[in-house]
Amino acid sequence: MALESLMVPLGTPAPDFALPDLDGRTHRLSDYANGPGLLVVFACNHCPYVKHIEKELGAVIGDSGVPAVAICTNDADAYPDDKPEGLRAQAERAGWTFPYLIDETQSVGRVFGAACTPDFFLYDARLLLAYRGAFDESTPGNRKPVTGSELRAALAAVRAGKPAPEPQRPSMGCSIKWRAA
Secondary structure: EEEEOOOOOOOOOOOOOOEEEOOOOOEEEHOOOOOOOOEEOOOOOOOOHOOOOOOOOHHHHHHHHHEEEEEEEEOOOOOHHHHHHHHHHHHHOOOOOOOOOEEOOOOOHHOOOOEEEEEHHHHHOOOEEOOOOOOOOOOOOOOOOOOOHHHHHHHHHHHHHOOOOOOOOOOEEEOOOOOOO
């Protein structure tokens, strides 16, 4: 089911996290405390919205100079394509060189306010939310080119120490696949 991001208020501090990557190394928010910012992307392997942008996402992040992590929060038992081997295949296919983290308990996705894949949270140098919005105007089937223009502009602004452009449109994608309570 397609869903839009929740548009967490700008200026919200980045939630703390400690999650393993696909090789078992733990990544923490504090690892990014001295950088120009941090992009957190909630993603998964099975979602057609993520697949639609995955190659350009890798290029946009690679060109940005801003560190990034992808986080898979989905229930991988219910969606086996989102198990670590599927995520590894996706990262290789898309040319992602940033860490892909696994949120097995789904607690990090909840504290961030992630709603869909992809869902973007761009934090500035003080790790305050500067951008939460769309990658660009393209979605599967709408025939608009995949450019990453909106995220690219936000990354450039954060890298330069400036506010991200407004207005910010919500991201749209597959709903996060939460486990039944």
